[in-house]
Amino acid sequence: MVKQQLHIVKIGGNIINDEGALFSFLKDFSELDSPKILVHGGGKRATEIAEAMGLKPKMIAGRRVTDEATLEVVTMVYAGLLNKKITAQLQKLNCYALGLSGADANCIVAHKRIVAAVDYGFAGDVDTINSEFIQVILQNNITPVFCAITHDKNGQLLNTNADTIASEIAIAMSNSYEVVLNYIFELKGVLEDIKDENSVIQHINLEKYEQLIESGIITEGMVPKLHNCFNALKKGVQKVNIGDASLIKNTNNLFTSLTIDNFS
Amino acid sequence: MVKQQLHIVKIGGNIINDEGALFSFLKDFSELDSPKILVHGGGKRATEIAEAMGLKPKMIAGRRVTDEATLEVVTMVYAGLLNKKITAQLQKLNCYALGLSGADANCIVAHKRIVAAVDYGFAGDVDTINSEFIQVILQNNITPVFCAITHDKNGQLLNTNADTIASEIAIAMSNSYEVVLNYIFELKGVLEDIKDENSVIQHINLEKYEQLIESGIITEGMVPKLHNCFNALKKGVQKVNIGDASLIKNTNNLFTSLTIDNFS
Numbered sequence: 001m002v003k004q005q006l007h008i009v010k011i012g013g014n015i016i017n018d019e020g021a022l023f024s025f026l027k028d029f030s031e032l033d034s035p036k037i038l039v040h041g042g043g044k045r046a047t048e049i050a051e052a053m054g055l056k057p058k059m060i061a062g063r064r065v066t067d068e069a070t071l072e073v074v075t076m077v078y079a080g081l082l083n084k085k086i087t088a089q090l091q092k093l094n095c096y097a098l099g100l101s102g103a104d105a106n107c108i109v110a111h112k113r114i115v116a117a118v119d120y121g122f123a124g125d126v127d128t129i130n131s132e133f134i135q136v137i138l139q140n141n142i143t144p145v146f147c148a149i150t151h152d153k154n155g156q157l158l159n160t161n162a163d164t165i166a167s168e169i170a171i172a173m174s175n176s177y178e179v180v181l182n183y184i185f186e187l188k189g190v191l192e193d194i195k196d197e198n199s200v201i202q203h204i205n206l207e208k209y210e211q212l213i214e215s216g217i218i219t220e221g222m223v224p225k226l227h228n229c230f231n232a233l234k235k236g237v238q239k240v241n242i243g244d245a246s247l248i249k250n251t252n253n254l255f256t257s258l259t260i261d262n263f264s
Numbered sequence: 265m266v267k268q269q270l271h272i273v274k275i276g277g278n279i280i281n282d283e284g285a286l287f288s289f290l291k292d293f294s295e296l297d298s299p300k301i302l303v304h305g306g307g308k309r310a311t312e313i314a315e316a317m318g319l320k321p322k323m324i325a326g327r328r329v330t331d332e333a334t335l336e337v338v339t340m341v342y343a344g345l346l347n348k349k350i351t352a353q354l355q356k357l358n359c360y361a362l363g364l365s366g367a368d369a370n371c372i373v374a375h376k377r378i379v380a381a382v383d384y385g386f387a388g389d390v391d392t393i394n395s396e397f398i399q400v401i402l403q404n405n406i407t408p409v410f411c412a413i414t415h416d417k418n419g420q421l422l423n424t425n426a427d428t429i430a431s432e433i434a435i436a437m438s439n440s441y442e443v444v445l446n447y448i449f450e451l452k453g454v455l456e457d458i459k460d461e462n463s464v465i466q467h468i469n470l471e472k473y474e475q476l477i478e479s480g481i482i483t484e485g486m487v488p489k490l491h492n493c494f495n496a497l498k499k500g501v502q503k504v505n506i507g508d509a510s511l512i513k514n515t516n517n518l519f520t521s522l523t524i525d526n527f528s
Contacts, residue, residue: 049340052317072345076313080344081336084413084421088367092419098369103352105362105406133404140400142369149348155356157348 006177010166016043030095041162046077066121078147102150110150124158129172174236189256270441274430280307294359305426310341330385342411366414374414388422393436438500453520
């Protein structure tokens with residue numbers, strides 16, 4: 001049986017922080033034909049609210065840590081303010097959306113990250129995705145909208161990286177769907193020349209990826225990002241696209257598409 | 265066909281503001297056998313956070329108004345912090361819970377209250393409940409947990425009275441279930457003598473209700489509360505119970521039970 005296509009789209013601060021860009025993105029997203037899932041990161045509103053409340057970022061050994069007060073703020077802003085604003089906007093656009101955190105219906109169970117000698121605070125690494133529930137929702141023509149808050153099934157909420165949530169959901173759903181995972185960020189794609197914003201490498205397979213790393217063309221921040229993408233592809237995701245907000249428009253063809261082999 | 269029983273339980277500030285009381289209530293709630301829905305109000309955390317952010321309550325003609333800044337805070341605190349904390353606690357108690365605002369899956373569509381010459385700000389009066397979606401959730405053995413944030417289907421979130429949300433959901437679900445609506449508050453029930461906390465009137469039907477109003481035994485704040493309860497009963501809800509947190513325990517029998525007639 002041919003699996004149905006499922007689009008998972010992740011957006012971050014560059015879209016969320018700009019009301020016009022966000023609404024324009026949500027319009028394009030709502031027009032996607034296939035079943036779809038939105039994953040959103042944070043944005044500057046959490047920092048602004050923490051500052052307004054007089055909270056100072058907690059730093060341990062130069063690393064920013066999610067302490068209890070910070071966890072409270074990100075839970076409020078990500079799961080409350082942003083998630084419900086985005087959901088209400090999608091309803092206006094006739095996209096039948098359901099805002100979710102990882103605690104809801106046990107969608108994303110994680111555990112507090114513990115690495116010897118490093119305190120990450122309330123940062124969560126994903127253990128399981130409730131793909132059964134997500135499938136029930138999709139089958140009812142509802143679009144899940146995930147924020148990056150998870151829980152440990154023992155009453156503790158946790159702050160989790162939104163890129164990771166998108167790829168973990170993509171991997172879990174690839175048992176039932178042909179999953180296309182779309183990462184939207186500030187660039188048009190993976191660049192051949194970091195100084196030329198149009199030097200987008202349009203297709204990268206596993207072989208090309210290894211060449212790009214060897215030749216040093218893929219720069220520092222992009223290495224873990226692409227590593228995670230190929231991890232998702234190896235675990236069953238059909239395709240990963242990386243680009244700016246125009247990525248999900250049919251008219252756009254300048255973005256980077258990642259697949260395991262040449263057949264996509 | 266005999267309808268299945270559905271318990272709807274509404275809690276307010278007196279439970280939410282006390283962590284021990286909240287956890288103890290959630291334990292009792294999680295042990296309820298029948299399908300169930302939780303509706304929670306706000307509590308003092310929203311006021312504390314508004315104060316920490318330097319916001320002053322907006323008053324118009326002596327009335328507190330939900331202005332834009334207040335709406336942002338209640339959305340964060342009710343739909344984010346409280347709703348997700350309660351949901352995570354219920355998962356710990358093996359109650360398979362799903363936190364919801366009215367924007368999620370269009371669960372509660374409302375309109376901005378407009379009354380000539382009175383500005384209520386972003387206060388919403390309920391128009392429709394998506395009982396079809398709620399039924400899908402219940403049929404999947406999931407317990408919905410509603411906060412008191414609604415939306416107008418045109419992108420605007422609204423602040424709505426939690427008592428009203430509970431009764432509107434109860435009315436909407438009574439087409440498919442035998443609904444028992446439980447209001448938990450600071451007293452043991454409707455009191456015969458306001459100075460005696462144990463003078464609970466255990467059963468009130470429509471006839472008795474009218475007698476109690478005529479005789480002046482029902483005091484000011486209780487009049488609209490009971491009016492709403494009998495409105496729900498007239499529209500199909502089977503029974504309304506009013507009492508303190510022990511109301512939902514099998515062992516408790518001191519609370520007020522409201523029905524249209526004597527047969528309950």
